[in-house]
Amino acid sequence: MSKKDNTKSVLTLHPERCKGCRYCIPTCPKDAISISDRINQKGYKPVAVDMETCIGCGSCYTICPDYVFEIKEVQ
Amino acid sequence: MVERLIPTALVEDNKFCPGCGHGIINRILAEVLDEMKLTDKAIGSMAVGCACLMVDTFGVDWIQSPHGRAAALATGIKRCRPENPVFTYQGDGDSMSIGFSETMYAALRNENITAILVNNGIFGMTGGQMAPTSLPGQKTVTSPMGRNTDLTGQPLNIINQMKDLNIGYLARGSVTSIKNINRVKKYIRNAFETQMSGGGYSMVEILSPCPTNWKMMPDKSLEHIDNTVTTYYPLGEFVKKGGDSNE
Ligand SMILES: Cc1ncc(C[n+]2csc(CCOP(=O)(O)OP(=O)(O)O)c2C)c(N)n1
Ligand code: SF4
Ligand code: SF4
Ligand code: SF4
Ligand SMILES: [Mg+2]
Numbered sequence: 001m002s003k004k005d006n007t008k009s010v011l012t013l014h015p016e017r018c019k020g021c022r023y024c025i026p027t028c029p030k031d032a033i034s035i036s037d038r039i040n041q042k043g044y045k046p047v048a049v050d051m052e053t054c055i056g057c058g059s060c061y062t063i064c065p066d067y068v069f070e071i072k073e074v075q
Numbered sequence: 076m077v078e079r080l081i082p083t084a085l086v087e088d089n090k091f092c093p094g095c096g097h098g099i100i101n102r103i104l105a106e107v108l109d110e111m112k113l114t115d116k117a118i119g120s121m122a123v124g125c126a127c128l129m130v131d132t133f134g135v136d137w138i139q140s141p142h143g144r145a146a147a148l149a150t151g152i153k154r155c156r157p158e159n160p161v162f163t164y165q166g167d168g169d170s171m172s173i174g175f176s177e178t179m180y181a182a183l184r185n186e187n188i189t190a191i192l193v194n195n196g197i198f199g200m201t202g203g204q205m206a207p208t209s210l211p212g213q214k215t216v217t218s219p220m221g222r223n224t225d226l227t228g229q230p231l232n233i234i235n236q237m238k239d240l241n242i243g244y245l246a247r248g249s250v251t252s253i254k255n256i257n258r259v260k261k262y263i264r265n266a267f268e269t270q271m272s273g274g275g276y277s278m279v280e281i282l283s284p285c286p287t288n289w290k291m292m293p294d295k296s297l298e299h300i301d302n303t304v305t306t307y308y309p310l311g312e313f314v315k316k317g318g319d320s321n322e
Contacts (some may be wrong), residue, residue: 021094050094071079
């Protein structure tokens with residue numbers, strides 16, 4: 001997300017924490033979240049995010065019970 | 076857009092099941108403590124249930140009470156350490172069945188503590204037994220034909236029990252959507268602000284999914300709360316001594 005002060009909201013993903021509940025998927029306004037085919041260390045199929053489509057809105061951060069998403073401001 | 080970083084109290088991954096509402100509630104509680112600069116001073120009181128999984132993962136000082144007695148323990152802590160923010164974090168079976176008396180008497184004394192009551196309508200940790208909050212007809216392992224209210228009474232609405240008492244703050248929220256999560260975070264903040272200004276007892280009840288014991292997929296669990304559970308347990312602020320009593 002571009003802003004006047006030239007910073008961007010950028011998503012950081014922690015897929016090893018994901019438990020595959022899928023709450024985040026319908027919450028994303030850009031349909032940027034999908035479930036990947038691999039299995040993570042917790043034994044679940046974790047989410048993947050299309051970073052090209054993501055606008056850093058933070059909806060996924062708000063709904064996720066497992067702290068998989070963070071939004072950072074970068075120059 | 077502000078940064079959304081993992082709050083400092085969340086020191087390890089939580090141990091809850093996939094889609095468990097406790098995970099969302101842990102995060103918003105940790106956010107409020109950070110935003111109010113209370114994380115280092117907060118003391119939590121817990122008893123039994125899946126809340127106990129927080130002792131390793133939620134980085135504040137904790138004391139575990141005997142079953143159900145978290146509000147009585149919090150009373151003692153707060154009276155000895157009036158400067159510290161003191162809260163209980165309990166499930167519905169713990170706070171409204173096993174410890175109903177302690178929960179009610181803390182409110183009746185208008186004790187200056189904050190109670191976080193997580194209502195998932197079931198005894199979660201022990202495998203899905205009926206709780207006082209279970210809905211009429213709800214199938215659980217101890218009510219396999221559905222809760223029979225002729226035998227077990229009506230679901231316990233704790234807000235109705237407390238709303239006419241002389242207390243500081245009372246609200247009920249849910250974690251089913253971005254809007255509801257943001258709202259319940261505001262309620263938790265109002266509750267801690269009540270305590271820190273000496274405003275007396277504050278309680279936030281939070282309707283929360285237990286997909287494991289409801290035997291429902293997580294997305295269906297959220298729909299169930301919105302479509303059915305909230306008809307028994309309406310959302311909103313019910314006592315707000317610092318301002319208007321409804322949104
Ligand atoms: C005296 C006593 N009562 C009850 C239990 C068992 N017990 C431990 S956790 C729990 C259920 C807690 O349910 P709840 O408070 O609703 O929490 P949840 O796990 O649903 O979040 C019970 C009954 C016990 N060990 N001893
Ligand atoms: S909400 Fe969190 S835990 Fe659930 S699928 Fe999405 S990233 Fe995974
Ligand atoms: S930050 Fe917003 S756009 Fe990006 S993945 Fe999360 S919900 Fe989707
Ligand atoms: S049993 Fe229910 S309340 Fe306990 S962690 Fe699992 S989903 Fe959450
Ligand atoms: Mg429960």
